Amino acid sequence: MRIRVFDSEREAAATCAQRIARAAAAHPSLVLGLPTGRTPLNVYRELVELFTRGGLDWAQVRTFNLDEFLGVSADDAGSFRAYMERHLFQHVNLSPAHIQFLDGAVEDAEAECARYEARLAEAGGLDLVLLGLGSNGHLAFNEPADGLRARCHRTRLSRQTREANLMLFGDDPSRVPMEALTLGMASILQARQALLLAFGEAKAEAVRGMVEGPVSPRCPASFLQLHPDVEVWLDPAAARAL
Numbered sequence: 404m405r406i407r408v409f410d411s412e413r414e415a416a417a418t419c420a421q422r423i424a425r426a427a428a429a430h431p432s433l434v435l436g437l438p439t440g441r442t443p444l445n446v447y448r449e450l451v452e453l454f455t456r457g458g459l460d461w462a463q464v465r466t467f468n469l470d471e472f473l474g475v476s477a478d479d480a481g482s483f484r485a486y487m488e489r490h491l492f493q494h495v496n497l498s499p500a501h502i503q504f505l506d507g508a509v510e511d512a513e514a515e516c517a518r519y520e521a522r523l524a525e526a527g528g529l530d531l532v533l534l535g536l537g538s539n540g541h542l543a544f545n546e547p548a549d550g551l552r553a554r555c556h557r558t559r560l561s562r563q564t565r566e567a568n569l570m571l572f573g574d575d576p577s578r579v580p581m582e583a584l585t586l587g588m589a590s591i592l593q594a595r596q597a598l599l600l601a602f603g604e605a606k607a608e609a610v611r612g613m614v615e616g617p618v619s620p621r622c623p624a625s626f627l628q629l630h631p632d633v634e635v636w637l638d639p640a641a642a643r644a645l
């Protein structure tokens with residue numbers, strides 16, 4: 404794990420956007436894994452700016468989002484799909500055919516997970532996965548548990564995670580889904596490169612567990628210790644407990 408502490412979240416986000424732009428310039432059909440949540444918002448803003456200035460061509464880039472709420476359709480404003488449209492997809496020249504997303508409105512969650520894994524395998528896996536970190540140590544929606552799942556699956560969300568996503572559902576707890584679909588740990592760990600971002604005091608303990616703790620399903624992000632090419636970019640508050 405290569406740890407880098409930036410002076411500010413803004414600086415980390417701008418550097419991250421430049422890193423993605425470099426990767427796409429070197430490999431135009433880059434397969435990119437993308438997170439949602441509060442953490443990548445500045446990265447997406449920087450990526451849109453880079454595109455507007457002509458610094459990043461998305462025409463051949465392919466994206467896979469990490470997770471989606473179950474029982475929520477793509478056109479629901481609370482869905483991760485809608486979040487991605489708002490913050491990135493509708494502002495850049497990504498081809499809709501190159502955007503892969505789990506469909507949270509499906510009847511058959513198992514079939515949807517199998518479909519998504521097949522798409523990922525066809526694409527040759529992720530070249531670069533951008534990751535956020537749950538304050539409970541989750542990675543995508545792989546929540547702390549006695550065991551973890553390797554492949555895409557249906558999962559129950561922890562109370563902490565549901566609270567963290569309240570704002571997507573108008574701060575109404577009854578509207579926050581109980582379940583989600585998520586890429587599994589192996590699908591994430593098979594990415595050729597991983598770049599995890601964590602900002603703010605609330606992430607400090609999870610960062611310590613991920614970097615210094617035992618590799619344990621109680622802190623799913625700790626499995627990144629086993630990845631051969633992972634960078635962890637922090638602001639000083641998130642690095643406080645290291």
Ligand SMILES: O=P(O)(O)OC[C@H]1O[C@](O)(CO)[C@@H](O)[C@@H]1O
Binds near residue numbers: 441442542544
């Ligand atoms: O960035 P936040 O809002 O703190 O959320 C942390 C992580 O939890 C998730 O919302 C769940 O996948 C991720 O998208 C995010 O990286």
